[in-house]
Amino acid sequence: IIQRSLPENHSSLSISYCNFAWIFTSMGEYTIALYYHEKSLNSIKKSLPASHETLERSYTNLDCLYSNTQDYPKALAFLERTLDILSPLLSPGHPHINSILKEMENIKKKRQVPV
Numbered sequence: 294i295i296q297r298s299l300p301e302n303h304s305s306l307s308i309s310y311c312n313f314a315w316i317f318t319s320m321g322e323y324t325i326a327l328y329y330h331e332k333s334l335n336s337i338k339k340s341l342p343a344s345h346e347t348l349e350r351s352y353t354n355l356d357c358l359y360s361n362t363q364d365y366p367k368a369l370a371f372l373e374r375t376l377d378i379l380s381p382l383l384s385p386g387h388p389h390i391n392s393i394l395k396e397m398e399n400i401k402k403k404r405q406v407p408v
Contacts, residue, residue, distance in 0.1 A: 307336040311354065323362050330354050349378045356396070365404045372397050 314329035334351040341347055352371040359368035376393050383390050 307333045310336065311351070314354065314358075318358060318361065323358060326358055327355075330358060344378055344381075346378060346382060349375050352378070360400065363403075365400050369397060369400050369404075372400070 310329045310333035314326045314333065317323070317326035317329065330351065334348070334355070337345075337347055337351055352375040356368045356371040356375065359365070359371065372393055376390070376397075379387075379390060379393070
């Protein structure tokens with residue numbers, strides 16, 4: 294109903310797609326979850342500039358999904374995009390920046406790549 298009544302770039306659709314993605318992630322249905330995370334991201338990209346902080350949430354969601362499926366190169370790529378968006382907005386020592394850097398280190402360790 295929502296999909297038929299709203300434009301495809303409406304924020305409510307993006308939120309709904311993200312919620313579906315998390316439901317499927319919790320069920321271990323990662324392929325379906327990826328589909329909905331990508332729909333959410335595409336919806337956001339149609340209405341916001343590429344550096345908008347809202348994209349950070351979608352990139353973080355995709356990082357989590359790829360980490361769960363042990364696709365560490367893709368997880369790392371989405372964390373790097375997250376960092377690219379947040380670095381100009383937050384100070385270098387900001388807790389959110391630090392948590393992203395720590396997650397990047399953890400992924401590199403899982404890939405057995407020196408940090």
